[in-house]
Amino acid sequence: MAYLRLGFAIAVSLLLFAVPALAADQSSAPTPAFYDRPVLVIDPGMHTNQIWSAAADVEGRWAVTGSDDKTARVWSLPDGALVRTIRLPAGPGNVGKANSVAMSPDGALIAVGGWTRQTSADPQEQIYLFDRASGALRRRIEGVSLPALRLTFSTDGRLLAAMTGDKGLRIYAGDRDWAEVARDTHYSWASTALPSRLTEG
Numbered sequence: 001m002a003y004l005r006l007g008f009a010i011a012v013s014l015l016l017f018a019v020p021a022l023a024a025d026q027s028s029a030p031t032p033a034f035y036d037r038p039v040l041v042i043d044p045g046m047h048t049n050q051i052w053s054a055a056a057d058v059e060g061r062w063a064v065t066g067s068d069d070k071t072a073r074v075w076s077l078p079d080g081a082l083v084r085t086i087r088l089p090a091g092p093g094n095v096g097k098a099n100s101v102a103m104s105p106d107g108a109l110i111a112v113g114g115w116t117r118q119t120s121a122d123p124q125e126q127i128y129l130f131d132r133a134s135g136a137l138r139r140r141i142e143g144v145s146l147p148a149l150r151l152t153f154s155t156d157g158r159l160l161a162a163m164t165g166d167k168g169l170r171i172y173a174g175d176r177d178w179a180e181v182a183r184d185t186h187y188s189w190a191s192t193a194l195p196s197r198l199t200e201g
Contacts, residue, residue, distance in 0.1 A: 057107030066098030113148025
């Protein structure tokens, strides 16, 4: 019995010495851009934080909303039912917040922009294109320097416009695999203003 008590005392002493060292190692480790292990999320079936953006198809069948709760949600407008929850890659702090959403006029495609990096040293922000019916990721538009604060499709759904945290307006073309085809190089401040639909001309 004495040996068990002695062994227990030694184990506890070693643990007490190890805990501060482990804590120091963890505090000095860089914060990852994304969560590197599973994170439990309880989904109440509605947004739980500020909604920044909303959009709908031209026939008024579907709507999409983007929120600080790190979700974009697709709704059926005739009955108000939640159809799907879409999540951006998430991490600590702002990473994963959906600042902007847009829906193509036919309701087939959803664009979501927001915070996808922790620091300026991480890869640049992205705009995500999802299939509305399945929720599947269709395309990821790379190289956005700061989060897309406003997104909108053209009236024919061929173009996507983005107002970002800097560098003003960018235009992406669906027939070029959503590559950037134009930008306003004379404007370099954040903006959230865009019409609900772009008209070509």
